[in-house]
Amino acid sequence: MKITRITLYRYDIPLKAPIAISLGTIEHARNMLVQIDTDEGLTGWGEGSPFWMIVGETQASGLAAGGDMARLLLGRDPVDIGGCVDALVRYLPGHPTTRSSFDMALYDLAAKQANLPLYAYLGGAKRPLVTDETIYINTPERMAEDAVRIYEQGAVAIKIKLGTNAKDDIDRLYAIEKALAATYPERSYYNVPYRLDANQGWSHVTASEVLYQTRFIDHQFQYCEQPVRRAEIHHLAKLKAEGNVPIMADESLFDAQDALRLVREGAVDYFNIKLSKSGGIWEALKINTIGETAGIPCMIGCMSESRLALTANAHFASARPNVVFCDLDACFEHALDPVEGGIQYRNHYHIDLPDAPGIGATVEPEFLKQCEKVIIA
Numbered sequence: 090m091k092i093t094r095i096t097l098y099r100y101d102i103p104l105k106a107p108i109a110i111s112l113g114t115i116e117h118a119r120n121m122l123v124q125i126d127t128d129e130g131l132t133g134w135g136e137g138s139p140f141w142m143i144v145g146e147t148q149a150s151g152l153a154a155g156g157d158m159a160r161l162l163l164g165r166d167p168v169d170i171g172g173c174v175d176a177l178v179r180y181l182p183g184h185p186t187t188r189s190s191f192d193m194a195l196y197d198l199a200a201k202q203a204n205l206p207l208y209a210y211l212g213g214a215k216r217p218l219v220t221d222e223t224i225y226i227n228t229p230e231r232m233a234e235d236a237v238r239i240y241e242q243g244a245v246a247i248k249i250k251l252g253t254n255a256k257d258d259i260d261r262l263y264a265i266e267k268a269l270a271a272t273y274p275e276r277s278y279y280n281v282p283y284r285l286d287a288n289q290g291w292s293h294v295t296a297s298e299v300l301y302q303t304r305f306i307d308h309q310f311q312y313c314e315q316p317v318r319r320a321e322i323h324h325l326a327k328l329k330a331e332g333n334v335p336i337m338a339d340e341s342l343f344d345a346q347d348a349l350r351l352v353r354e355g356a357v358d359y360f361n362i363k364l365s366k367s368g369g370i371w372e373a374l375k376i377n378t379i380g381e382t383a384g385i386p387c388m389i390g391c392m393s394e395s396r397l398a399l400t401a402n403a404h405f406a407s408a409r410p411n412v413v414f415c416d417l418d419a420c421f422e423h424a425l426d427p428v429e430g431g432i433q434y435r436n437h438y439h440i441d442l443p444d445a446p447g448i449g450a451t452v453e454p455e456f457l458k459q460c461e462k463v464i465i466a
Contacts, residue, residue, distance in 0.1 A: 090129045090202060092167055094466040095159035097152055098122035098457060100136065102395055103424040109226040111252025111290025112142035118393040118423060119148040121155065122452065122460070123190040125167060131201050133167065134451055135193030135401075137186040138365045138392035138419070143288075143340055144186050151187040152463070158184075158191055159465040167198040174371045185343060185368040186392075192369025193401050193448070201447040207401065208442060211370070213408025218440040220417040221246035221284055226253065229264035236265040237272050242437045246282050246311065248416060252290020255298045262299075266306050279308065284416075286314040289340055293317055293324040300333040311414075312359055315339040325356040337361050337388065344368065345375040352383040362412070363390040364402055373405060381411040388414035396420050396428040400450040403432050403440050415440065427456035 102118040123135040139146035146154075158177050165173055173195055177188050200210035208215060222244055224235040232249070239247050249265065251258040262283075269278040291299065296316035303310045312335040317324045319340040329336045335358035338351050342360055344367060351357050360380045367373045380387050389406040391399060399417045406412040417440065420426060431450030433441045443449030 090127050090131070090166055090168060090198070092125055092162050092165050093128050094126040094464065095162065096124040096126075097155045097159065097463045097465070098124070099148065099152060099461040100395070100452075101460070102427070104422050105424045106422075108422055110250050110286075111226065111288040115393065118395070118419075120394065121148055121151045121187070121190055122397075123155065123194045125162075125191075125194040125198060127167060127198065129202070131198055133194035133196075133198035133201070134397060134448060135190040135195075135197065136394055136398035137190035138394045138398065139186040140365070140392040143392070144366055146184060146186045151184070151190075154181055154184045154187045155190070156463060156465060157181060158187065162191065163465065167195045168202060170195045170199060170371055174369065178368075186365045189364045189367070189369035192371055193364065193398065196370050196401070197447040204446050206442070206444050206446060207404035207448050208407040211374075211405065211408035215442055215444075216407050216410070218403055218406055218415050218442070219245050219438050220415045220434075220440060221248045222418045222421060222438065223248040223250060223286075223416070224265075226250045229261045232261050233264040233268035237268050240269060240273075240278050240281060244281055244438055246284055248284040248286060250286050250288070251299065252287035255295045258299050259302050262303070262306060266308060282309040282311040284311045284314070285334065286339070287316045289315050289318045291316050293321070293327060296324070296328055297331060300328065300331070303334055310334045312337045314361055315341060322350065322354050322356050325351075326354055329355070329357060335359060339363075339390065342376065344372050345379060348376045348379040352379060352385065358385065359414070360385055360387045361390045361416075362387050363392060364398065364405070365392045365394065370401070370405055374409075377409050377411055386413040387411055388416055390416040391419040393419050393422070395423065396426060396431040397448070397450045397452060400431040400443065401448050403442055404448065407442055427453045429453055
């Protein structure tokens with residue numbers, strides 16, 4: 090099988106409302122789609138979500154780099170995923186999100202040729218998956234309202250974005266706990282843990298102060314993602330040693346080399362793997378293997394992907410039992426859903442995977458007609 094044509098799409102999805110994290114605010118999911126066609130009539134689909142505040146890419150830079158990547162892959166065998174990915178890395182280092190969209194499309198093709206759903210192609214089985222839902226940075230009152238709404242929908246975990254200053258973030262946590270306690274005085278909400286995410290927003294001192302305050306909130310705090318800046322591995326290790334809340338690496342973990350360093354320095358309790366951050370499934374498999382070998386469970390996370398990429402993420406999670414947490418809620422914030430097939434959310438948060446060959450998701454043809462595209466053949 091040979092790659093004969095690659096089409097790049099500007100894949101814009103409006104959000105229901107702007108969403109804010111410590112690094113900034115986004116008002117639109119400005120993603121990119123990759124369609125890879127072959128001489129055997131098979132087509133692979135991939136999606137990248139270039140969250141510029143984290144990966145240093147934009148939709149425009151991704152589409153520009155994608156043109157070069159596409160020309161490099163023409164004529165290659167897409168089933169040689171390692172060879173294709175290695176060629177992309179050597180020719181154009183960096184650009185993990187753009188590369189992840191090609192990686193995803195290659196895996197889609199390889200699994201289709203094998204006539205297997207992606208989770209089976211990856212050597213795994215279908216297993217129960219459930220996602221949390223995220224509360225984005227806002228006033229304490231608004232975040233408390235969101236927490237009650239999410240709990241009422243049957244959430245198994247509530248993810249709370251923080252990362253401003255100690256006083257405001259502590260106020261947010263107390264407001265959420267107070268609102269849930271007032272609404273459910275029988276404490277039925279107690280078994281729904283909180284997951285914190287500061288997105289590099291704190292100094293070590295601030296992080297230590299906020300995480301210490303969780304001792305005075307009688308609730309389970311499952312972990313805190315990336316409390317300090319990406320390069321401050323030593324501070325991650327200190328926060329882990331303080332033992333207030335388990336620590337998860339996100340922005341400090343892009344690739345397998347980062348994973349090895351985090352293991353060597355004993356810096357974290359968990360890894361957050363995101364396909365758009367790691368460069369795709371090929372590298373994510375390496376990260377998970379390092380984590381599993383070192384006794385570090387993983388989470389599969391997301392940027393602002395549609396259900397197409399979220400489905401690929403879910404296949405990866407299902408195939409790897411060391412992935413114990415799912416944060417695959419990006420599409421909850423989207424004002425429209427142009428994806429056909431793909432994962433379905435049962436009872437809001439339980440994920441049902443498709444059994445079709447490959448990823449099992451495509452984008453509606455009518456929606457694609459509206460997308461700006463570039464064809465490389």
